[in-house]
Amino acid sequence: MLTRALSFAAALCAALLLAAAPASAELHVTVDQANPQPLPIAIPDFAAPNASDTAAGQNIAKVIRADLDRSGLFRTLDPKSFIDKAPGVGAAPTFTNWRTIQAQALVAGQVQMQPDGRLRVDFRLWDVFGESQMLGQQYFTTPDNWRRIAHIISDAIYERITGEKGYFDTRIVFISESGPALHRVKRLAVMDEDGANPIFLTRGDYLVLTPRFNPTAQMIAYMSYINAKPRVYLFDLESGRQEMLGNFPNMTFSPRFSPDGNKVALTLESGGNSDIYVMDLRTRALTRLTSDPSIDTAPSFSPDGTQIAFESDRGGSQQIYVMGADGSGQHRVSFGAGRNGTPVWSPRGDLIAFTSQSGGFHIGVMHTDGSAARILTNGWDDESPTWAPNGRVLMFSRGSQGMRGSSIWSIDITGRNERRVPTPGDASDPAWSPLIQ
């Protein structure tokens, strides 16, 4: 009887507990499924109170639309569908007109030439469903700079909506390739992130490889075979000057700046053995970090400058290792299939991009401890990953089978939105600059 009474009591308690849940007036719902889609955003041409500024208003809006579309996170709506063609910035827009065309965000802008010859650009970012302003900014610039202003506005919109810094006001340094396969001319070149304004920095007399920006995007370190001696050089974008980094009897290659820009990590070959060194750019003092008889190369600093990822074949095959910036605590982090090399630490610090060689070359990312490695690309020959300054997007060079040349591509770290980056002719070895300041 006691047992029965107890079991009764238990059943009653359970019943009351169960009864309590639905008795609450509140329903608890967890949304754990999603339908990731680019954000529909309307970017009408920027209004121009003076007819002479109409073209500038159209051009700026066009560049912003292209930037945001390219990111894969936005879907810019066709201006033909707009009920209001150029809403301007003087008053709040008629939100119903934008809801009607399914816009979730609206960018309204205005351009106006000032009496002093400068261009004034205003814009507002509106939350269409919330009917509130998310962002409003104003810029003054020389009219020639309209394109940069457009990129800066794109970055501001991107950051406001995604929570992370943009990457549109940046540049890409790369190796431009031309000529027949056996006599390729490789020139150092730089262009805007969207492929605009390409400039050749070298004439192509010598082979150039692995260019890398410094943190101010004013200096490029690269390897060149000037006079048949492969050495690391520095190129100053402002002055156009270039200089050899150190004077070593043997080959130096694979340079990369430290996050503060004061040091360059590089590989120095000596007697068939390659090791990693760090050179202080102010004192030109050289410090050796590895001394293993294997090939140690491709150093890349963590964004806080305390660690360096590199590749080594000391374990029998090419794999990724991490060590302190002083060479201490060297340990292997990649254990995936095939060979893994050319590690590049994300500016955000959370991931390391790398090249995986397993039935072809592919770009992958992994946590900095080597965990959660995943391959993002499936080209035949994808190499040389480089990070956007926000750590969200990667560019890489893609070789093609046969005699065709290579090209530059970008991909989101989610593995989506793979796109070819427009370049003048064939291109390889891209390096993404920090945000221009």
Place this chain on the structure above:
Amino acid sequence: MSQSLSPARIDLTPTTARIGRGGLIVAVLLHAAIVATTLFSWQHKLEISNESPPVVPVDLVTLADKTNIMPTVQRQPKAPPKDDVKPPTEDTQPTPTPPAPQAEVAPEPAPKPLQNKPEPAPKPETKPLKPAPAKPDTQKKPKADDFSALLNKLTSPAAAPPHARTADRTVRGVGAMNAMTMDLIETMDLIDSLNNQIAQCWSPPVGAPHPEQLRPQFRLFLNPDGSVAQAPQLTADSAAEASGNPYMRAAVEAARRAIMTCQPYKLPADKYGTWKDITLDFDPSKMVQ
């Protein structure tokens, strides 16, 4: 038990002829033995019926999974109980008649019926219980019928009432449990339905660092037509988190856009009391590799 009873009868027949009182005592003892037997068996029945509550949550889990696929799948199990109910009613329930209406009324206003059930006669609710475990019921029912028949014969003795009460309680608890099961299943339906509908419009910021940690929570009030009654209210914790973290702010805004874009929500009008006031958690962990 049967061994001890049968010899007693053999001895009794001659003695009762001689001593009337002794025979009565023996008869009473015999009845008591029968009652004890029924109690023993009844206890079994109770144990069985008591075992069903723990099974309830297990059923809920599987049904919840199914709700993701088809809402109709859940309706089917609800319907059969009514049909199955009838046989047991005829067998076990001689007295009450209105079982079906009560079972139907209960699910409509989710919280109220549960409170109401204890008040009315508990017997009808037993019917829904039995249909759930189909096979075991059929095996056990005969026993229950036998014992109830015995109990009916013994209703005049004073010993019966306490057992009747316990029976009442069991029946009531089990019936309420079953109705609650129905309510919970329907609540799961609502949750799945809202999850599915809002998910259509939700693009969480999966590229952010540690996106699985960006889990905004809202309080949402809906109109009877499924439209959003007022701007979704971000909970204090989420608001505090968003104020210092641009990624969280972006996650909050993405979730809010999802809520606003996918309205009005298609939900059963008769359950408005259940879904007019909702706490919404956005959990992107499944979207993160």
